[in-house]
Amino acid sequence: MADTQINIEQIRSDFEILNQKVNGHQLVYFDNAASTQKPKVVSAAIADFYNNEYSNIHRGVHHFSELGTEKFEAVRGQVKHFLNAKYLEEIIFTSGTTASINLVADCFARDVLQKGDQVVISHLEHHSNIVPWQMACEKSGAELKVIGMTSSGELDYSDFEKLLNDKVKIIAINHVSNALGTINDIEKIISQAKALNIPVLIDGAQAVAHLKVDIQALGADFYCFSAHKLFGPTGVGVLYGKKEWLERLNPYMGGGDMINEVRFEKTTYNDLPHKFEAGTPNIAGVIGFGKALEYVSQISIENIKQAEAHLLDYATKKLSEIGDLEIKGVSDKKAAVISFVVNGLHPYDIGTLLNQYGIAVRTGHHCTQPIMEYFNISGTVRASFSFYNTTQEIDFFVEKLQKVIQMLK
């Protein structure tokens, strides 16, 4: 294909929704940072599981319970492979990135953080990587420290270095900013943290669908993401945790599956990974997620990255030609996210009118109010691309955006 290494026609036919019409126009889905679309193999796998093989898993001796357990546990293996984790039991299934981060933050508040300790996050975080740490600090008496940002939408690394000291008990940073697209230099952060023996949690929600993550090479202690942003189902998240850490922390939730022995006097906990997986998991969701991972590995993250880099370049160039339009987040290391404001116009108005042309963008603060406050704006219009998008869609978007701006001026 002209655009990319990948067969875009073929790929687009895997995502049925891309053929939908919205307000009389073919859907242009540029809200991929909020959630990606799903190839039809994902919903087919879920439907097939429910209709032909469903059962609760773990400890059942009957056929479908065994089969389900096998399929469920096989996905754990796929995730391990996807992240290149060392041990299977380092992969914990949760209900989403937010749940993964809360799990770690709450366990740290209880098992690690003490009054006087510090937790370091950044100004670029999603609320899901801010609020859990505020709550953890409130519970433990630790103090929240925030790495500053620069006007290009990058972390202020010199500020980070100043914040490093031995009171810091954990650093929690996103890999890729959802609001601006900035790819943070987490390698640098992790290596500097390692030097002081400080564990690092990476919020990878925006990274996994766009770039290869090799957790052993990275050396992160925790890595969190959601299946729904990686072409998989809603209600499924992953917490990767280094074995030493997961062993050291006590369970987060109590319930079925996470115990070894329950006595009213004393309960003992199950081994990893089950220790952190209380209750019936999202079985069908995880199995669907396995299909999504299979799909991604067929396309290959490398191809996805290339296709998206092309879309990002193309769109950035086109949008830069529009007067009064200012892109927020101009790092030269970016995922395929473009946030922008148009002088004097409200993002809500722009988004509403673009929707009339079947164009789906996100508007608002993108759950990153501190970034908005930094730029002194109420929100941005955010167009975020995935490998199934095309330059033709970008052309259409840019054309209609200009029309919309005219209407609003």
Added chain:
Amino acid sequence: MADTQINIEQIRSDFEILNQKVNGHQLVYFDNAASTQKPKVVSAAIADFYNNEYSNIHRGVHHFSELGTEKFEAVRGQVKHFLNAKYLEEIIFTSGTTASINLVADCFARDVLQKGDQVVISHLEHHSNIVPWQMACEKSGAELKVIGMTSSGELDYSDFEKLLNDKVKIIAINHVSNALGTINDIEKIISQAKALNIPVLIDGAQAVAHLKVDIQALGADFYCFSAHKLFGPTGVGVLYGKKEWLERLNPYMGGGDMINEVRFEKTTYNDLPHKFEAGTPNIAGVIGFGKALEYVSQISIENIKQAEAHLLDYATKKLSEIGDLEIKGVSDKKAAVISFVVNGLHPYDIGTLLNQYGIAVRTGHHCTQPIMEYFNISGTVRASFSFYNTTQEIDFFVEKLQKVIQMLK
């Protein structure tokens, strides 16, 4: 139909899996207490949503985001109606019963319980309604008190009365025991607790698929259940909480959607129900759950209850005729669950051999080790029925069970 008021042929055709063969035999699915099967409308709704309408919800101004939000929020309305709750915002979506109970237990540990306070649970609880309270007591310094049980598998109500005093800050009891089927007299418990102003949490995981719950008539302060035991998807749970309580408690998890304003100095929280729903919810799961609720209401819980009562009677009679077989849990108020042991035989062996005949029962402790300890057994064989089961299936099961017992003797 002979069996029930409902058209069993029609109903069985709604559950495709019931036609599956296992080890050469038609599947006999008697593991409904672990999880119910799903009518095909559920998976169809999920697949349709993913393939034709998918988007992340809440705050999106584009078409599919609005549509998804509408559909998602409509299910909240369905749940409110299903429980006859007073306010929409009393319905919180979680990832399952276990998550719902942990939410309340953890919030109580932080906001309510003090050293010296007491938490009352019962000997009949599922681990998911034991361990969270053990953890809450450990965190807060409160003491765990356990209502005893009787040899018929019922709560010891006189023991309960003795435990009542004004140090008790919450009572957490299941509506129906998953291991024994006992329907607990929660009306009595709630009314006695009310008299002392003690809040009551009901673990309704095993109740909602079998009997009508009217939360306003009951007066419970919290009511928890999982969609997957109510013909719905995995990864979806409900926490009903009385408005006053949900308003009083602080949020459990932090993240997107649950905030009003995030500042590093101070974050303010969103209104109910969003305050307790951090992060992207299980959108597709909740939408699928809506279909399950619709399906249930078409059949009607009253019809389901009747059909199941018939199956329970029939099976109880048949099983009682088998020598050496002892049913554990013989309350005269039971849901369609039969737990039994056969003198000298291990449940694992029985379950394994029944599986060879395509019969799916659950064996083991059913996440209720204290009950097993009470009976001094390692586990039971549990056959649990749903309205789509038939007396023919029970006949086949009883016949094969006798054969299996012979093999093992």
Added chain:
Amino acid sequence: MASIQDIEAEIIEEFELFDDWMQKYEYIIDLGKELAVLDEQYKTEDNLVKGCQSRVWLTSQNTNGSIEFLADSDALITKGIVSLLVRVLSNQAPQAIVDAPLNFIETIGLKAHLSPNRANGLVSMIKKMKAYALANL
């Protein structure tokens, strides 16, 4: 003063003139632009109606049993719709405001903007308007 019903009918008639959504939105945007700017003194935290996508400010005043609303929004489309609501509900008797079905919103095809999911503050604004009227019955 015309009744709420009359004004609603008037608005419906105006919108019937439009052939497509673009004319309609252009009109709403114009209404938004024309709406008297709310004096900064009224743009207080108290008058702010929550809504994380666009913000709405609202003040109400009761003069001899006739209620006047003044409102503003930071988004133009929201402001246009605000101006329609103010036009319909201002200078009416409290009971009429409380009872107003506000069907015109659906008829002219703006229902989506009034969905609670929009988070544009409009739903809360209507609630506030009616609550004020109720308190002034």
Added chain:
Amino acid sequence: MASIQDIEAEIIEEFELFDDWMQKYEYIIDLGKELAVLDEQYKTEDNLVKGCQSRVWLTSQNTNGSIEFLADSDALITKGIVSLLVRVLSNQAPQAIVDAPLNFIETIGLKAHLSPNRANGLVSMIKKMKAYALANL
């Protein structure tokens, strides 16, 4: 003493005689019944192999470089499989035990019982047997 390979082949041959699963399971159940009952003194917490469905006890003894295993289970089918494993791995040299592929389990159609999901303690038992052999290399 026959080699592990030989015993495995022997077992496979025995199982080939069976026409259906029922004969096979009857045989396994018989094996379970025949397995020498483990003396109560060995049924200690230490010798218990975790597995929440059925429990397995295992003791090991090294006599001049030949390892003997004694085992038991509270479930008959598990015990039958235990007896097969003991028969294959007992009285062998540590290195042979460590290297044993134990393919016969799959060949005779019992693989499902050896899945880690079964929670019947067998997987952990094999691990323990091999670990003991490894420590006695």
